[in-house]
Amino acid sequence: TLTIGVLALQGAFIEHIHALNTLRSSEHISDVVEVRTKQELDLVDALIIPGGESTSIALIAERCGILEDLREFARTKPTWGTCAGLILLAKTAIHTKKGGQQLLNALPVTVSRNQFGRQVDSFSIKLSSQCLGHVSEKSVTGVVEPFEYVFIRAPAIVSVDDSEVEPLVKLPPGHGQTEASEDGLLVAVKYHKMLGTSFHPELTNDTRWHRYFVRMALAQEDSAATTVSPTA
Ligand code: GLN
Numbered sequence: 001t002l003t004i005g006v007l008a009l010q011g012a013f014i015e016h017i018h019a020l021n022t023l024r025s026s027e028h029i030s031d032v033v034e035v036r037t038k039q040e041l042d043l044v045d046a047l048i049i050p051g052g053e054s055t056s057i058a059l060i061a062e063r064c065g066i067l068e069d070l071r072e073f074a075r076t077k078p079t080w081g082t083c084a085g086l087i088l089l090a091k092t093a094i095h096t097k098k099g100g101q102q103l104l105n106a107l108p109v110t111v112s113r114n115q116f117g118r119q120v121d122s123f124s125i126k127l128s129s130q131c132l133g134h135v136s137e138k139s140v141t142g143v144v145e146p147f148e149y150v151f152i153r154a155p156a157i158v159s160v161d162d163s164e165v166e167p168l169v170k171l172p173p174g175h176g177q178t179e180a181s182e183d184g185l186l187v188a189v190k191y192h193k194m195l196g197t198s199f200h201p202e203l204t205n206d207t208r209w210h211r212y213f214v215r216m217a218l219a220q221e222d223s224a225a226t227t228v229s230p231t232a
Contacts (some may be wrong), residue, residue: 001028001029001030002028002029002030002045002046002214002217002218002221003029003030003031003032003033003043003044003045004020004029004031004032004033004044004045004046004047004048004214004217005032005033005034005035005040005041005043005044005046005047005048006020006032006033006034006035006047006048006050007035007036007047007048007049007050007057007061007070007085008034008035008036008050009036009056009057009060009061009064010052010053010056010057010060011050011051011052011053011056011057011084011085012050012051012052012082012200012202012203013034013048013050013052015050015200015202015203016048016050016082016202016210017032017034018202019201019202019207019210020032020048020210020214022207023207023210023211023214027211027214027215028214028218029214035047036064036066037064037066038065038066038069041066041069041070041073044077045077045078045217045221046077046078046079046080046213046214046217046220047070047073047074047077047078047079047080048079048080048081048082048085048213049070049074049079049080049081049082049084049085049088049089050082050083050084050085050202051082051083051084051085051152051200051202052083052084052085053084054084054085054087054088054093054101054113055096055097055101057084057085057088058088058101058102058103059102061102062102067102067104070088070104071104071105071106074089074104074106074107074194075106077193077220078193078194078195078213078216078217078220079106079193079194079195080194080195080196080197080213081107081194081195081196081197082197082198082199082200082201082202083152083153083154083155083197083198083199083200085196086107086111086155086157086196086197086198087103087111087113087155088103088104089103089104089106089107089194089196090103090104090105090106090107090109090110090111090196091103091105091106091107091108091109091110091161092109092110092111092161093110093111093112093113093155094110094111094112094113094158095112095113095114095115096113106194107165107189107191107194107196108160108161108162108165108191109157109159109160109161109162109165109189109191109196110157110158110159110161111155111156111157111158112155112156112158113155114153114154114155115154115155115156115158115185115198116151116153116154116156116175117153118153119152119153121153122150122151122152122153123151123175124148124149124150124151125148125149125151125171125175126146126147126148126149127146127147127149127169127171127172128146128147147201147204147206147208147209148204148206149169149171149187149199149201150199150200150201150203150204151175151187151198151199151200152200152203154187154198154199155198156171156185156186156187156198157185157186157187157189157196157198158185158186160186160189162191164191164192165189165190165191166189166190166191167186167188167189168188168189168190168197169186169187169188169197170183170184170185170186170187171184171185171187172184187199190216193216193217193220195212195213195216197209
């Protein structure tokens, strides 16, 4: 079973905690904890970095002295960044404040901050068949029901800088478009044990993306166990 942490420095962390708690009885989760310190980070098997404000989260993490620990964690253990969390995970961010901002530099993509406009331009969209790549819609949401994707001053993934990054969800054309993205913007990717999503599944009552992350983390645990101890 897994202990899952949610980085709780700023932003929508409580909502992720609630979503994970509703999965506890069915999904091999032994504990769900708020992470603010290195000691708490050391307790968890997988981590969610929530939405909020990526510059603030980075600044607070730096002041609390856990930015480097988060970098290390994201590189080695299952980590999911939603919205601001996706920006933090990325290797490169564009449309940042002057002088740039600290990133964890773990997910080889370029994200464009606030790609869909300001807070008032927030929107949600129901999609059922936009998934690409070999992790199909079926494995994430179970096909039956479309999923409600919520975007709040969201980033988009504007370039993928490693062929092992798997595209999961692309928006239909017409949202936050630039000439460079005429066939729709990429808003969810998987990279080894990392998941990055522009949207906020924790703001819906639908826990399918959380379930997907937990299962992905569990699969990682199992394969790690096999690798460390091949003869067990
Ligand atoms: N625009 C925010 C940022 O750049 C992200 C918004 C969100 O997480 N909902 O950090």
